[in-house]
Amino acid sequence: MDLRxxxxxxxxxxxxxxxxAARAAESSGFDGFFRSDHYLDRANPSALPGPTDAWTTLAGLARxxxxxxxxxxxxxxTLRHPSVLAISAAQVDRMSHGRLDFGLGSGHDVEEHRRYGVPIPDINERFxxxxEQLEIITGLWTTPAGAHFNFSGKHYTLTDAPALRTPVQSPTPPIIIGGAGKKRTPHLAARFANEFNVIFAGASAAAAQFDRVAAAARAIGRDPGGIVRSAAxxxxxxxxxxDSMRRLGVIHKCLPWLRSEAEDFGRIVAGSPNHVVDQIGRYREATGISRLYLDFPDVWDLDQIELIASDVKPQLEGD
Known part of the structure; x- marks a missing residue:
């Protein structure tokens, strides 16, 4: 199992x-280091040192x-224009020599958008x-050199956009789509995703969502086995x-809505290394995931990265 x-x-x-943290993860042999794309701590909106930008950060990490x-x-x-995002992501892929996985979601944090003055439409328009963003970004990335890309949609219009300096990875970096939506999300995943991710989803909810994605893929003639199943x-x-209770306290402080329900386990993994290995094994068996993202609200907790690398990761390698 890949661990990120x-x-x-x-x-x-x-x-x-x-x-x-990224260097600790790299030296410990983890498959990936990812970050959220948020500007606001909802539990403490005035928290210091203040937000960092995801794509500026990734450009630095790439080098x-x-x-x-x-x-x-x-x-x-909702946070970026798709043409600008396509250019930024392609450049990060080149700066990293082809190590980018591109995750895109619909956006959901209304309060974050309000505080920074970024418009966010209702959920139907947001989808x-x-x-359109997925269509534009993949269209720009796959336009041949010397050609132009055109797009006319409800929200965006591109006219004779020159071909970009494309990503290293061809035809595109791996595209990650996630979410709990039962209708449009699975259809978008079937069209665009190399990987489908569920975040903080219990095992039964995750399994049901993966089944929806698989059904949507089959409906358009795509082999669902070509879409990696992952969870965070x-x-x-x-x-x-x-130590475990202290770290669990950080999770409950930063994500107060998050609890692990006994009847739908897997939203949180907690305890000793052996206990966590057992929890991950049960979750994998119930959902069919082959990749797991371990979410740390506390970016300074390098000791936990090292502990998982030494006592958890070896037990899952080869699975």
Whole structure:
């Protein structure tokens, strides 16, 4: 099973903190280092040191790491114009020599948008925007050199846009789509995704969503086996019960709505390394995932990265 680390710097952390975590993940042999794309700590909106930008951060990490895959889980379609995002992401892929995985979601944090003055439409229109963004970004990336890309939609119009300096990865970097929507999300995944991700989803909910994506893929003649199944879980592993409880307390402080329900386990993995390995094994068996993102609200917790690398990761390798 691939194991990746996800940082949540909206809860605090400078670029230097993110770089330290990325380097720790890389030296420990993790498959990827990802970050959220948020500007606001909802639990403490005035928290210092203030937000960092996901794509500026990734550009720096692209040059200051060497082997680990990088990306967002996930970028909000509402925060950036798709042409600008396509150019930025292609450049990060080139700066990293082809190590970018491109995660894109519809956007959801209304309060974050309000505070920074960024428009966010209602959910139906938001999915229209999201769909057009995927069409534009993939269209720009795959336009041959010397050709032009045109697009006419409800929300965006591109006229004779020159072919971009394309990403290293061809035809595009791997595209990650996620979410819990039961209708439009699976259809978008079937059309565009190389990987489908569920975040903080219990095992039964995750399995049902993966089934919807598979059905949508088959409906358009695509083999659902070509879409990687992945999940992101909040993580609180400790050498002692006190360490684990302290980390669980950070999760509950930063993500107060998140609890792991006994009847739908898997939203949080917590406890000793052996206990967490067992939880991950049960979750994998129930959902069929082959990739797991371990979410850390505390970007400074390098000790947990090292503990998972030494005591959890070896037990899952080869699975």
């Amino acid at each position: 680390i996800v940082a949540e710097p909206q809860f605090g952390g400078t670029y230097e903190d993110l770089l330290a 200051e790491t060497a082997t680990i895959r990088i990306g967002t889980l996930v970028t909000a379609a 229209d925007v999201y769909t 879980v909040a993580t609180a592993v400790g050498r002692t019960s006190g």
